Every structure is written in C-alpha cells, then in structure tokens.
Amino acid sequence: MIRVDMPELPEVQTVVDGIQEVVGLKILGVHTHCLKLRQPIQTDLSDRLEGSVIQMVFRRAKYIVVKTNCDVLIHLGMTGKLLIKDHTYQRVKHDHMEIHLSNGKKLVYHDPRRFGMVSWHSNYQDYLAHYGVEPLSDAFSSDYLYQHCRDRRTTIKALIMDQRCVVGVGNIYACEALFLAGISPLKQAKVINKNECLKLVAMIKKVLNQAISEGGTTLKDYRTANNSLGYFQQSLNVYGLEGKGCQACGSSIQNVKITGRSTFYCEHCQS
C-alpha cells in the first residue's frame, strides 16, 4: 500500500464538508497575490465579493462552489488547498488568495503548482454546462454508462475520465475502480457489456464513497493537529504499484500510458 494526497472528488468533498462554518459569514475583503493560475484570477474578484454574504458552499464535479451574490468556483488542481486560518496567520509562499471573513478568520487558497483555478460567475452552471452526471448520483447508472459506451472506440478508462460522461473520476480512482470491477483499462468502450457496466458503476461509487468516509476521519485528525483544513491520504490497490504483486493473484502490476496518463492494472485479474 502506498499513500497519495492529490485532491480528487473525495478530497474536494471533504474540504467542502470541512468549511461549512463559513456559511452565513460576510466577506470583508479579498486579497489576490498571484493572477497566473490555470486561468488568471479576475482582477475584479475583490470588488465582486466584498460586502457579500456566503450563502452556501457545495461541490460540483471537482469544483468547490461558493455562493454569494455571485458564484465563486474554486478548483484545487493537483496541489491546491483551501485553508481556514485565524487573523494572526501570516501568508506563506504559494498562498494566492485570502478571503477575509466577518468572524476574523481567513479562507486561504494555497496552490504550489498553480493547476487550480478561482473565478467568479453570475451562474456557475453556465461554466460547467458541458459536464456530465455526478458519479454518486442515481443518474450515473449502469444503463447510463452502457449508453455512453455505444460506438465509442476509445478505452473504457478514457471514457470514465471524460467529464462529459461522468465528472470527478480522476486517474487514481479510475484505476482503482477498474481493478475492483475486473475490467482492463485498455478495453474498448464499445465492447463493454451491460454486466461489466453494472460492476464498474458500482465500483466507482464504492471507491469514491469509501474515500469520502475515510477522509472525514483523517480530516478531523488533521484539523486537531494543525488547526487547519487540507486534503487527506488514501490507501490504494494498484495505483502507483508498478512491479509490485497484485493483492489478489500475486501477478506483477503493470503501468501503461492511456491518453498520456499512467495507468496501473493487473493483467491477470483485469480483462
């Protein structure tokens, strides 16, 4: 078992659950320190947010949605963190934005690799209009996935990572779910049968739900120790385990590239 700490859907959900205390607070001001994220932080972000009240914080795909008088979308990218700090907190390297709140605390956006994003929209749904169903919703069913697989020559792994089909399934959980479903990541989507769709959908929901429940516990510990929020760590079966023995059969875990992403699987258990 190895541990990783990239913010996939469960990590984003855990962060959202952990910052509910900001709901109802007034935004006194916003300071941005680096405009060059995945897309530039809008220069009028502060003007837009100052004086407004945070009405709701929730997750859509891997975005954190902060509803005020407009919608603020926050994406953590690879290395992003959203931290609650008190008024004595001093900014450190890679803190790109601070939102000053009416209870004296600050919501701090920290992202060394700057793959993340912060932006305001009048309606967040317009920005995410091309996004598919939530993986943990009833809309993501085996029938839904099966229909999306029709006539698709791409691999099943690329398909479940395509946000137009289903959102929030990143590289790690795609690998893990395919392992648990016994399906090769290299298999063409169009030859996946209904029973395989049933298993795969169930396993995607399982790994995500499991990670969310584990994350809640880890986050609580993390907060106690550091008085701050961050994403957590997840135990894995195949991801990052190239050359190691498969837990189920002992065969060596393979690593192949699929659409540029490292893809870990067991040739014996997945076909």
Place this chain on the structure above:
DNA sequence: CCTGTGCCCTGACAGC
C-alpha cells in the same frame, strides 16, 4: 463529431 497530443506549473526524486 471523435480521438489523441501537448501544454500549463512546481516540487520530488533519480542518476550522474
């Protein structure tokens, strides 16, 4: 429309 490739960015790590 469908599919694959490359880019953005910094830090961790391997190899010399």
Place this chain on the structure above:
DNA sequence: TGCTGTCAGGGCACAG
C-alpha cells in the same frame, strides 16, 4: 554536492 532530466495530472486548446 549540485546539477539535469523526468514525472506527476485536470482541464482545455488544438490537430488530424
């Protein structure tokens, strides 16, 4: 020891 090269990957632009 310090340098260089490689890799990590979500989302999107772009090419074929």
